[in-house]
Amino acid sequence: MRIAMIGAGYVGLVSGACFSDFGHQVVCIDNDEAKIAALKSGQMPIHEPGLAELVANNVSQERLAFDVDLKRAVANADVVFVAVGTPSRRGDGHADLSYVYAAARAIGGAIAKFTVVVTKSTVPVGTGDEVERIIREENPDAEFAVVSNPEFLREGAAIRDFKHPDRIVIGTNDARARNVITEVYRPLHLNAPPILYTDRRTAELTKYAANSFLATKIAFINEIADLAEKVGANVQEVARGIGFDNRIGQKFLHAGPGFGGSCFPKDTLALIKTGQDNEAPLRIVETVVAVNDQRKRAMARKVAHAFGGNGNLRGKRIAVLGLTFKPNTDDMRDAPSIPLITALQDMGAQIRVFDPIGMPQARKVLEDVTFCRSAYDCARSAHAIVIVTEWEQFRALDLKELSAIMATSVIVDLRNIYSPEEVTRHGFHYCGVGRPMPLAY
Numbered sequence: 001m002r003i004a005m006i007g008a009g010y011v012g013l014v015s016g017a018c019f020s021d022f023g024h025q026v027v028c029i030d031n032d033e034a035k036i037a038a039l040k041s042g043q044m045p046i047h048e049p050g051l052a053e054l055v056a057n058n059v060s061q062e063r064l065a066f067d068v069d070l071k072r073a074v075a076n077a078d079v080v081f082v083a084v085g086t087p088s089r090r091g092d093g094h095a096d097l098s099y100v101y102a103a104a105r106a107i108g109g110a111i112a113k114f115t116v117v118v119t120k121s122t123v124p125v126g127t128g129d130e131v132e133r134i135i136r137e138e139n140p141d142a143e144f145a146v147v148s149n150p151e152f153l154r155e156g157a158a159i160r161d162f163k164h165p166d167r168i169v170i171g172t173n174d175a176r177a178r179n180v181i182t183e184v185y186r187p188l189h190l191n192a193p194p195i196l197y198t199d200r201r202t203a204e205l206t207k208y209a210a211n212s213f214l215a216t217k218i219a220f221i222n223e224i225a226d227l228a229e230k231v232g233a234n235v236q237e238v239a240r241g242i243g244f245d246n247r248i249g250q251k252f253l254h255a256g257p258g259f260g261g262s263c264f265p266k267d268t269l270a271l272i273k274t275g276q277d278n279e280a281p282l283r284i285v286e287t288v289v290a291v292n293d294q295r296k297r298a299m300a301r302k303v304a305h306a307f308g309g310n311g312n313l314r315g316k317r318i319a320v321l322g323l324t325f326k327p328n329t330d331d332m333r334d335a336p337s338i339p340l341i342t343a344l345q346d347m348g349a350q351i352r353v354f355d356p357i358g359m360p361q362a363r364k365v366l367e368d369v370t371f372c373r374s375a376y377d378c379a380r381s382a383h384a385i386v387i388v389t390e391w392e393q394f395r396a397l398d399l400k401e402l403s404a405i406m407a408t409s410v411i412v413d414l415r416n417i418y419s420p421e422e423v424t425r426h427g428f429h430y431c432g433v434g435r436p437m438p439l440a441y
């Protein structure tokens with residue numbers, strides 16, 4: 001199959017590289033010339049484990065190429081995937097579909113034979129209809145079908161997720177398009193992932209329902225964590241206790257600083273807007289968003305509590321470990337670290353930060369912070385460490401060394417990666433999430 005992938009970001013680049021690895025002929029198109037130039041010279045625009053090797057291998061075998069010339073790639077393609085961004089629209093939270101529609105217009109102008117156009121971007125219900133209308137308007141004689149094929153990969157484990165998906169969702173009523181897209185995914189059939197063939201609108205809604213449900217699980221366990229702190233219970237054990245129930249499952253039940261990242265915040269908001277526009281308000285998701293927003297400042301108050309709770313952190317140096325929204329990515333989009341740091345600064349704290357991979361991205365979004373070379377450099381002379389992202393390398397820090405170099409020995413562990421007993425044994429005041437709070441420092 002000849003595939004044109006429009007948008008060479010997290011989803012487009014990973015999907016394009018994986019499709020080429022299956023043996024398809026793939027051209028990844030992006031209108032960011034610098035990105036394409038970097039990719040052509042072998043530099044990855046994102047950090048994703050295994051991606052550089054996968055790309056290099058398929059480029060060298062001439063199955064994968066990068067270009068800015070959408071027209072040529074689309075004219076030659078059997079299948080065109082749209083994987084451009086759908087961020088929140090400024091002001092109202094609706095998904096900003098301008099990139100999708102611009103791509104649709106350009107595709108319309110380039111189609112030269114029967115072409116299957118597939119939206120991989122996360123788009124609200126009905127977007128496929130509009131994409132179809134735009135292509136038809138641009139090119140009334142074009143032979144094409146528009147399919148919805150939402151992507152469920154997780155950053156940090158994207159290649160594995162793409163090659164071993166829990167399921168593939170294909171939304172189309174067009175038999176010819178269904179055969180083509182089935183052929184695209186045929187190399188995965190050995191692993192026999194469930195494939196849900198459905199209509200386009202159902203596929204579009206499925207993606208938003210999945211992300212909103214996962215966000216709901218996170219918000220739910222975070223509220224249970226707050227209650228656990230008040231009543232002297234342990235949220236981690238509650239999560240295990242409920243997670244062993246197959247109907248509930250263990251995943252997405254880790255209490256923490258609230259969800260962030262490139263998908264959950266914008267997708268929950270967009271689903272809420274779709275619900276409101278269709279007079280079917282999604283009150284649960286609305287509450288999830290409100291609960292999650294409030295949590296960011298609540299985490300800053302938790303840090304203040306570790307110092308006695310008056311909300312004044314003037315003169316305190318706080319070492320923030322982990323900045324990206326989760327480990328194994330350099331993605332800083334809507335990372336919980338950003339509002340947390342702002343709130344700590346509002347309380348008067350001086351902020352030192354370290355992230356194993358995310359520093360270049362973090363430099364673009366964080367102001368008035370000291371960027372450090374390592375976790376230990378960050379902790380030096382700090383009054384407290386706040387663990388925000390659970391990178392592996394933070395799991396076994398040398399507590400003895402830390403307590404020797406810090407001004408005061410306080411750890412606020414927003415990911416519960418340490419055992420309170422172990423940390424307090426080293427003379428630290430420890431504060432986790434959803435576990436009984438130790439006495440004030």
Ligand code: NAD
Nearest residue numbers: 007008009010011030031032084085086099103121122151
């Ligand atoms: P991204 O911002 O990393 O990449 C989008 C790319 O599209 C950018 O490189 C941009 O330059 C390019 N682009 C925009 N308009 C273009 C055009 N007209 N022609 C060519 N290129 C164009 O975004 P992403 O994180 O890869 O997300 C893409 C979509 O996939 C979004 O809808 C997102 O919700 C969805 N998604 C993302 C993830 C994830 O983990 N990041 C997972 C599942 C689904």
